[in-house]
Amino acid sequence: xxxxDNQLNLFPDLTLTPAPRAEALVMSADALLKWKAQILDYQQxxxxxxxxxxxxxxxxxxxxxxxxxxxxLLLRLVPMSFxxxxxxxxxxxxLYFIVDSVASLVLYVGETCRSNKRWKGIHACKxxxxxxxxxxxxxxxxxxxxxxxxxxxxxxxxxxxxxxxxLILKWRSPFNKENWERWGxxxx
Numbered sequence: 001x002x003x004x005d006n007q008l009n010l011f012p013d014l015t016l017t018p019a020p021r022a023e024a025l026v027m028s029a030d031a032l033l034k035w036k037a038q039i040l041d042y043q044q045x046x047x048x049x050x051x052x053x054x055x056x057x058x059x060x061x062x063x064x065x066x067x068x069x070x071x072x073l074l075l076r077l078v079p080m081s082f083x084x085x086x087x088x089x090x091x092x093x094x095l096y097f098i099v100d101s102v103a104s105l106v107l108y109v110g111e112t113c114r115s116n117k118r119w120k121g122i123h124a125c126k127x128x129x130x131x132x133x134x135x136x137x138x139x140x141x142x143x144x145x146x147x148x149x150x151x152x153x154x155x156x157x158x159x160x161x162x163x164x165x166x167l168i169l170k171w172r173s174p175f176n177k178e179n180w181e182r183w184g185x186x187x188x
Contacts, residue, residue, distance in 0.1 A: 027186050029139040036103055039174055067166040072097035072106045075148035095150040102144045108175035111164040128175045131187035
């Protein structure tokens with residue numbers, strides 16, 4: 001059979017109807033609370049466990065910016081709208097943390113050389129945060145997602161990224177892809 005636009009139709013009697021779309025699976029309130037409790041339990045143990053101090057024969061200066069010197073939950077919090085504030089410069093080198101200050105959870109660890117610009121563009125974590133907050137709102141569970149910056153990060157990119165990775169692995173922040181296998185990806 002030939003259609004009006006002169007294209008052959010190989011299946012003239014077949015009418016295609018789109019398959020019904022399944023609703024997106026949504027985590028239950030109990031599952032959300034259990035998920036958060038597992039992360040909190042792990043991160044609280046990290047906070048309470050003193051790092052192992054290796055004995056040395058020589059006096060070696062301690063690392064200036066090691067992962068054991070940074071507790072994201074003790075840093076000054078800023079609202080997630082921080083990137084909307086007009087700024088005269090692109091910002092500074094930093095490590096940044098996305099935390100749920102109500103639950104005392106470190107959700108994400110990142111690094112940047114331009115703290116005022118990093119979140120102005122596209123950032124996948126923005127979608128995770130929105131989904132996380134929406135789910136909390138749906139169940140009437142209180143949450144407060146904020147950012148915190150650590151300004152003493154290495155200026156050079158490679159050492160800064162190494163420190164970022166060590167913090168991601170230390171805190172096992174659930175919004176970082178390195179930890180999706182452990183916590184799942186319920187908001188991505």
